[in-house]
Amino acid sequence: MAAPPAPARPAAPAPQGAARPDPPAPDRPTPSGTAPGHPAASGTAPDHPGDPRPSRRFLARAALVTAVLSLAGALLGLVRDQALARLFGADSATDAFLVAWTVPEFAATLLIEDGLAFALIPAFSLALARRARDTAGDPVRALVATTLPRLTLAFVAVAALAAGAAPQLVAVLAPGLPDPALAVDCTRLTATCVLTFGLAGYCSAALRAHRRFLAPAAIYVAYNTGIVAGMLLLGGRWGVRAAAAGVAAGGCLMVLVQLPSLLRELRRRTTAGTAPGGADGRPMGLALMGSVLLFALSRQSQVLVERFLASGLPAGAISHLNYAQKVAQMPMVLSLMVCTVTFPVVARALADGDLQRARDRVERDLALAASLVLYGAAAVIACAPQIIEVLFQRGAFGPQDTAATAGVMRVYALGLLGQTLVGVLARSYFSAGRPTWYPAAAMGAGLAATALLGAAAVGTWGVLGIAAANAAGITFTAVLLLAGTGRRGVPLRARRVPGELARQLAAAAGATAAGAYAAHLVRAPLPSLAAGVLTVTAVLLPLGRVLGAHGLVSVLGSSLGSSLNSSRIPPRALSILRSLTRRLPHGSR
Secondary structure (H helix, E strand, O other): OOOOOOOOOOOOOOOOOOOOOOOOOOOOOOOOOOOOOHHHHHHOOOOOOOOOOOHHHHHHHHHHHHHHHHHHOOOOOOHHHHHHOOOOOOOHHHHHHHOOOOOHHHHHHHHHHHHHHHHHHHHHHHHHHHHOOOOOOHHHHHHHHHHHHHHHHHHHHHHHHHHHHHHHHHHHHHOOOOOOOHHHHHHHHHHHHHHHHHHHHHHHHHHHHHOHHHHHHHHHHHHHHHHHHHHHHHHHHHOOOHHHHHHHHHHHHHHHHHHHHHHHOOOOOOOOOOOOOOOOOOOOHHHHHHHHHHHHHHHHHHHHHHHHHHHOOOHHHHHHHHHHHHHHHHHHHOOOHHHHHHHHHHHHHHHHHOOHHHHHHHHHHHHHHHHHHHHHHHHHHHHHHHHHHHHHHOOOHHHHHHHHHHHHHHHHOOHHHHHHHHHHHHHHHHHOOOOOOOOHHHHHHHHHHHHHHHHHHHHOOOOOHHHHHHHHHHHOOOHHHHOOHHHHHOOOOOOOOHHHHHHHHHHHHHHHHHHHHHHOOOOOHHHHHHHHHHHHHHHHHHHHHHHHHHHHHHHHHHHHHHHHHHHOOOOOHHHHHHHHHHHHHHOOO
């Protein structure tokens, strides 16, 4: 029996941080001849969750909001790391805290960034698609009622288990740690993140599916604010335990910053009844959750391998790995911002059965993310010592720590393209909301490669060997995921992708060499950093044109040109930059 028609309801307002285009006037004829008010009449769909096609203007503004707040969170993360380095340096105490930090790092990957989002965003997208078809009841509220209580109980249980088993966790994660008791205390504080990150991830997935991006983008601003405040307020009395207390406080702030927005969305529709189950009348399957969480767990387990191998090295090795990784991954984080906004778009397209729209969106995301991360990686490798010196060399963090961290960061950066490709491609596998075990298998193979190569290299190369193993393992995973897209994920037209990536890599390698040379010729750290980055910027685009890296040129052309025109650099750096760019047309080394 057909369901009775749902009562008319006003359109939802524009997403936070993005504006809706004005609809055509009711009595004004449209150029296309379509009925007034039809999505095609204005060229873009109205931007609320009931509409399957968000406008480009909406996506641009949502991406801008996400980028600004994500950048603010990343900068606060740098302030957090600077405060940690200044207050506690790079010694056995910071090693103990960083072992405890493994819990929130895992929780962030499993419950916010990858795992839970990969399962919940497609589920909410399908529920919103059913709501738009005026399904009886409210599938969105039904999904929340089915999933949130069970997941909350699971989060509480796992958090309690992690706190109770803290001594055993520390013994497994870092058996060679000099001060395991301090790490146990910190782990018990950070274990609360399993609950708070789980709730924050749930809110974030639900809001992004509803095309509300402001509050989810602000969570790391709140998180890092809590950590920095904890260290500054309690560091003198509690030592490094203050950082762990700040982690616990920051997790609570992540939930609080999103809760009002989610409650507003859930109140938006009144219903006569509710459907028993999730978006398709059934709760989310265990197979889907299992495949998603196994992939995310395998990906984050690279950190476990690194810290396990580094725990037997001299004090400070784990800290050098951590500082290097946090800075080196910033280009990857920034390059994946657009995927954070477009993942709900891909999931909604698949929920509506529009495979072509999903494929086009994923291919555009892949080209954009690869171009941006290669630009960032070139700058990181060229200017690693200058970056670390400017950011961290003060207080207890000395020149030896700078040299060690910069060397590790350069090696880490070799895997940034692989990290980015894994982030983009994993979304294409899980966007349909169906269980697939191939991403977890590919990530497991990459993790095994990381462990084997790291164990073989750590004795000879130390932390550099661990970082090289990480880069090789994640790159291997990216190759496997790219090879499997045609059969298991969104079927990409991937024949041209390897050649384009090879040309982009060649251009990035040339720009890296030029940037490192320019930075080496300037003594003071800040001017040296400016000379290196600007040289990378000036060389990358023309070299990409010479090598035929069309995707790189199209993505970076306008932004790189404007950055050079508006920059102020020291005379010596400018001279070097002009010399290098004059030589570029005659060839490169």
